[in-house]
Amino acid sequence: MTADVLIVGAGIVGAACAAELAALGMRVEVLDAQGIGSGATAAGMGHIVVMNDSPAEFALSRYSRDLWQELAPQLRTCDAFARCGTVWVAADDEEWQAARVMHAAFEAQGVSAQLLDAAALRACEPALAESMAGGLRIEHDSIVYAPTVASWLLTQSSGAGNIRMRLGARVTAVSGGDVTLADGERISAAKVIVANGLDAQKLLRSLPLKPKKGHLLITDRYPELIHHQLLELSYIKSAHHATGTSVAFNAQPRPTGQLLIGSSRQFDTTDPAVDMPVLAQMLRRAAHYLPVLPTLNGIRAWTGFRAASPDGLPLIGPADDSAPGVWLAVGHEGLGVTTSLATARLLAAQITGDVAPIPVEPYLPVRFAQKAAHD
Structure with missing residues (x-):
């Protein structure tokens, strides 16, 4: 097969782009x-979530979440798709007021959301600390096991017959008409x-991407x-911290009954080793919300690296003049799974002129x- 499109990267974003273009009849490698x-x-966690830190982030994550809802009936048990919803937890009165503002913003945009006062939050999630002031539930957010979905997109989606894969093939250079392997x-x-995420910088040195290291921990099985x-x-x-180390409470119920606990962010390191002080800080933060956690x-x-752009939004479209003919789908930071399907749609529309x-x-x-030119 002579390819119409070469895609560097078989993660969830690359797989989504391949499936989208292949479904349009293009031959993809x-x-x-x-x-x-x-x-x-x-x-990553595989959390499919609508985020509203900026209008652009909201538009992309909301549209992509809708695409995931459409795709869900085709997914398999091993893809672990679950409409568990998201609860944003308010620890005090100030955050409760922030939840009310967030609720109004979601409701204005037609995103189903419910405010939970302290009693409703306790009834909804009894394991949370009794001191929590309330929360906001976004009911249609979901979770998924992204590696198996990437495989499904490449091998079983409607256009999979137009997709060929070469794994273990390290690309060392790209141009508008070809790639060079190692x-x-x-x-x-x-x-x-x-x-291909952060590795894109090895191919296009001018890309404004920075690594954000993150830690996750998974527990034994504690159903419900x-x-x-x-x-x-x-x-x-x-x-969206741009420097230093930060942690925040983030807990996911896996379909196996396990808990996936996050999250942390570190800059200025590409060491994949688990940083025990950072992991400890992350777990202490989580225990403040889930007092049962230490038991x-x-x-x-484990750790992973998010590819972060300066403004927190992905790069979707033609590369700059230093790489004419090359297209980008990188810089998704912690929303790569959420926004992968929308990224593929936006890129395909640009390529086809739709x-x-x-x-x-x-x-x-x-x-x-x-x-840069303006500065």
Whole structure:
């Protein structure tokens, strides 16, 4: 098969782009240095969540969550898709007022959300600390096991017959018409899409991406201990820290009955080792919200690296003048799983010249070149 499109990266974003373009009849070849969903996709929580830190983040995450809801009936048991919903937890009166503001914003945009006072929160999630002031429930948020979904998109989606994969193929250079592999082989195609997260910087040095290291811990099985994805209301502020180390409470009920506990963010390191002081800080924070946590058995901790852009939004569209003919789908930070399906739709619309389902301007890579020129 001679490919129309080469995609570098077989994570959830690359897989979504491949499935979308293949469904349009394009012949797609996907190259990855490791395996399907083996990078940031495997390291993350798989939380599908509407975020409203900015209008652009809200538009992309909401549209993508709708696409996940449409895809869900096709997914398998092993993909662990569950509509558990999200509860944003308010620890005090100030955060309770923030929850009320957040509720009004969601309701104005047609996103179903329910305010929970302290008693309702306690009834909803009895394991939370009794001191919590309330919360906000977003009922249609979900969770999924992203590595297996990436595999399904590449092998079983409607266009899978148009997709070929080459795993263990490390790309060392890209241009608008071909890629070069580590063994010197060159593969040509009309279009090249770079969707391999932080490793994209090794191919395009000018990309404004920074690594954000994160820790996660999974427990033994404690069925029904929590029922929703739980996040503290100050999580958004933590998620967009640009320097230093920060932690925030984030707990997910896995379909297995296990709890997945996060989250942390560190800059200026690419060491994948678990940082025990940071892990301890993260777990202390979580125990403030879930007092039972210190009595549970944690069975594994690991780290991953989010590819963060300066403004917290992904780069979706043609690369800058230094790489003519190359397309980007990178910089999703902690929302790669959530926004993968929308990213694929936006990129496909640009490639085919169709009208995009939501405005693409906030995500175009050229915005950083324009800012540099203005500065």
